[in-house]
Structure formats: structure tokens, C-alpha cells
Amino acid sequence: MQTVTTIKALHEQLDRARAEGKRIGLVPTMGNLHQGHLRLVEAALQHADFVVASIFVNPLQFGPSEDLERYPRTLAEDQAQLTQSGCHLLFAPNEAEIYPHGRTGQTFVEVPGISDLYCGASRPGHFRGVTTIVNKLFNLVRPDVAVFGRKDYQQLHVISRMVSDLSIPVELIGVGTERADNGLALSSRNGYLSAEELTVAPTLYATLTDMARALKQGDSDHALLIEHAQQQLERAGFVRDYIHILRRSDMLPARAEDRELVIIAAAYLGAARLIDNIEVDL
Ligand code: PAF
Numbered sequence: 001m002q003t004v005t006t007i008k009a010l011h012e013q014l015d016r017a018r019a020e021g022k023r024i025g026l027v028p029t030m031g032n033l034h035q036g037h038l039r040l041v042e043a044a045l046q047h048a049d050f051v052v053a054s055i056f057v058n059p060l061q062f063g064p065s066e067d068l069e070r071y072p073r074t075l076a077e078d079q080a081q082l083t084q085s086g087c088h089l090l091f092a093p094n095e096a097e098i099y100p101h102g103r104t105g106q107t108f109v110e111v112p113g114i115s116d117l118y119c120g121a122s123r124p125g126h127f128r129g130v131t132t133i134v135n136k137l138f139n140l141v142r143p144d145v146a147v148f149g150r151k152d153y154q155q156l157h158v159i160s161r162m163v164s165d166l167s168i169p170v171e172l173i174g175v176g177t178e179r180a181d182n183g184l185a186l187s188s189r190n191g192y193l194s195a196e197e198l199t200v201a202p203t204l205y206a207t208l209t210d211m212a213r214a215l216k217q218g219d220s221d222h223a224l225l226i227e228h229a230q231q232q233l234e235r236a237g238f239v240r241d242y243i244h245i246l247r248r249s250d251m252l253p254a255r256a257e258d259r260e261l262v263i264i265a266a267a268y269l270g271a272a273r274l275i276d277n278i279e280v281d282l
Pocket of ligand 1: 028029030056058061130133134152155
């Protein structure tokens, strides 16, 4: 697998692949790859002949007091894993290559409404940063197919809205969350957890699983379910951010008649903010 860091070199590689009639797949990442990312590459390889992964720790999606500086950067290990996975090309640009006008001079892409809810409420500007970089990567790579993890459920929803609103000619694929045996969703931010916190962290998914079971058993008092879940998390040592029971179609609060639901949650544990979700069909 080759690594390119400039847009020019990226285009040279892509022109060659396209001239050979290859279908292009894109897996955007911020690096520090784990098994979850490799699943995304695997999925891309099933839908494309030439798979490009990108690694770019996008400053525009981090708030001023967030973890941009300490976000793990492990390029050599990532390159080795991507090579093993069968990925064809890594695009790993620096910030000046992507944002030549700086962080404040950059044109933004923003999906209104949903970008301000849930993770967007806790992390103002986050989704604007995500849609800006993903749109830029779509324009740079012009992939036939792009693959994202369903762990970032709201992110995938926001990106789908952007693709639909702007008629971007790309097929989106969402890949299910990769979990440790104890249920903990794999995430680069799990690296912020102490050994003790790592034993507590699976409680997040266990709590969502309990909620899903209660919903399936006919419990329809969403407010009470959410409050009990928050208390369960707090007893385990989490600090609350949000839990919501939503309908999947538009990610707005579920009503009694909705059948296709998703429970999304975010909570702080030590230095980490963990997110997870579970889809529930009633
Ligand atoms: O999910 C991520 O890792 C990032 O939000 C993404 C999609 C690569 C954009 O920076």
C-alpha cells in the first residue's frame, strides 16, 4: 500500500485507478486504527476495486476544550494495519494541505437542525467540522462508495443528509459496531480509560441493552426508562451527557407508534467521553 500526503499525488493515483476502470471506495478516518476501522476497510473492499483510506485528525470537529492535541497519532502502526487489510492507498495529508486558508478562513458545509442536537448540543460546531471535511474528502477522492461506522450513528445520519441535500454522487455504507467480548464498543478514545475505568465502560452498552429489552417487553414510558438508565450509569461511575430514544428515520424523539427506533447515548468516564447506540425494532 502506498501513502500519499498531497492532493496532487492522490489525484495521480486515482486517475490511474479510474483509467483502469476501477470502482473507488473511501474509508475516512482520524487514524489510531483498531479492529472497527479494519472492518470498514473490509466492507469497502467488498464494494470497490480500489480502496482509499484517509487519516486526518480534523481540527474543525474538535471544540476548544476538547482532545485535539492529545488525540492519538499512530501513523506507522496504522500504515502496517492498512497494508495487512488489503487497502490500496492511504491519504494522510497535513493540515495546510487540507485547509490552506487556515481553520477560520475555510468554507464550511453544515446540515441544519440535526447538527445541533444530541452530540451536536454537547459539542457545538462538531458536525459542521465533520461535514466540511467529509465533503472535502468526497470532492478530492470522488469515491463511488464511502464507508462509515454505525457507532457514530448521528454522524452517519448527518452525512447521509448532506449527501442527499447536495446530491453528492456517492453510495454510503454503514458498518455495525465492533465490540470487545464484554460489549464495549471499540473506539480510539477508549485509550484514555484507566485499567479500572475499562472494567466500568461496558456498563454503557449493558445499559442500552437493558433499555432495548424493556422497550421490546412493551415499556413505553421513555422518560422513565431514560432516567433509570442515567441513574444506572451514574452508579457505575459515569457522568451523564445524554440518552435519547429516537426513531431511526429522522433521529427525532420516538412516539408511541414508532417501530424502528435507535437509543443513542453519550457519557463521560474519567477523561473519556464515550458514545454508543443500539437499534431496536418493535
Ligand atoms: O468518524 C471519524 O473518524 C471522523 O469523524 C471522520 C468521519 C473521519 C471525519 O473526520
